[in-house]
Amino acid sequence: MQFETVSVIGLGYIGLPTAAAFCAAGKRVIGVDVNARAVETINRGEIHIFEPELDVAVYAAVNKGLLRATDTPQPADAFLIAVPTPFKGDHQPDLSYIEAAAKALAPVLAKGNLIVLESTSPVGATEQLAAWLAAARPDLSFPQQTGVEADVNVAYCPERVLPGHVMRELIENDRIIGGMTPRCAERACELYRAFVRGECIVTDARTAEMCKLTENAFRDVNIAFANELSIISDKFGINVWELVRLANRHPRVNILQPGPGVGGHCIAVDPWFIVDSAPEEARLIRTAREVNNSKPHWVMDKVDAAIAEAKAAGKEDKHLTIAVFGLSFKPDIDDLRESPALDIAIELAARHPGKVLAVEPHIDALPDKLKSSPNVILVDFPTASAQADIGLLLVDHKPFKEQAAPTHLRLVDTKGIWT
Known part of the structure; x- marks a missing residue:
């Protein structure tokens, strides 16, 4: 069966670029999202999130x-689920968005459909998705029931x-495709090859x-090493960025850059998600997260x-301005997200108690979490540099990087660009 129409459930930072990529390959895409503003914006040919080149791709696809x-799933040949998987409780994965997506699309499923879960998920989530779908549609067969003969394939x-590079990497990067059966994986590969130039690797x-999970845990562990190194270096009065630069001259050492978290x-x-599934075994991964x-x-x-230091020099807390x-x-x-x-x-x-000047060149208004703070003002770099007593560089x-270090400020530089 050919995939002429693709439905993407979740039109966020991954779903919308993926939808645009399929459209660029000539596929008809039905995007589904519970956010009414996002739906209206996209249907005008505009975007509700920022990603380079995405605006041009969405405008072309809509026009x-x-x-x-x-906001409601419609019949399609293939369904991609790209909804969030946040936490609940003590860092436990919350699959409620995936469950809601499954129950929403189940009524429009038909024999021959393919469903691909893209949401980052704990091990076993794809099987759980298939179980939810099977419970909602007992008239159809799924891979866990009839294997390669299933009416609906799941991967x-x-x-x-x-x-910042999503539109390019969606096309160029290799994709790991895991099917519940070899037939599921084969059909998912066929779908992604519509726009993916990288290799589709089956498992x-x-x-x-x-x-x-492994890819991101690997990076997390290596960042944790750099962050811990920065704390140790500070204790010894060592410039950690010089230390990392020198250590990385070793042919088999590649330490990452530390930051604020x-x-x-x-x-x-x-x-x-790994720690939650294997709490006794994932000791290093847990420590890196901590x-x-x-x-x-x-x-x-x-x-x-x-x-x-500023107070010792005669400044009162309420008169101190921090940028x-x-x-x-x-x-x-x-x-x-999770910043x-x-x-x-x-x-x-x-x-x-004093003023906090927020400088973020990529937003036009303070996020909701800061709007309720009366002492926080969104300003540009020159204003913050001129008015602040203390500068905190976080990103x-x-x-x-193009600005000279505001040396008249007491600087806390967590990225080493002004150090």
Whole structure:
């Protein structure tokens, strides 16, 4: 069966670019999202999130009549689920969004359909998805029931793109495709080859799920090493960025750069899915998460020290102005999800009685979590540099790198660009 119409459930940072990529390959796409504003925006040929080149791709897809957004699933040949998988309780994966997507699309399923889960998920989530679908549609057969003879095929294919480069990496990167049966994987490969130029590598669903988690846990562990090294270096009065540069001259050493913590929807989240599933075995992975989660507290200690110095020089708390440079979870994007920089700014706003000047060149308004803080103002770089007493550099955005270090401020530089 040919895949002429594809439905993408979830039109966020992954779903919408994926929908646009299918449209660019000539497929008709029905995008589904519960966010009414997102649906209306997309149907005007515009975008509700920022990603380079996405606006052009969505405009073209809508104007060619290939992309249509709705809040209710419609019949299609293939369904891709790209909804969030946040936490609940003590870092336990919350599959309620996947369950809701399954129950929403189940009524429009038909024999011959393919369903691919793209959401980052714990091991076994694809099987759970298939179980929810089977319960909702007992008139259809699924892979766990009839194997390769199933009416509906189910597979897992995780995204592995870099924010800021999503439109290019969706096409160029290899894809890991895990089918519940070889037939499921074969059909999923056929679907993705519509736009993927990288290799489609086949495995089973559980291995594909674990592969995605492993990739981000690997990065998390290596970032934790760099962050722990920065804390140790500070204790000894050593410039950690010089230390890393020197150590990396060894032919088999490649230490990453430290920062204020780890954020985003992947690295800060995915390793916990492994820990939750294998708490006794995932000792190193858990420790890395704890190291990275604790780094913002260390940053706050450095800010407190800068405040104490300013007070010793005669400034009162309420007259001290602190500039926070960067709120996103990584450079040169507007994504604030799981951002340690944002968390630090929120804590600083709650604890500091004076003004907090937020400088984030990729947003036009303060996020909701900061809007309720009357002492926080969104300003540009020159304003913050001129008015602040203390500068806290949290994100190494390109515009910040292009500026000379504001040496008249007491600086806490967590990225080493002004050190």
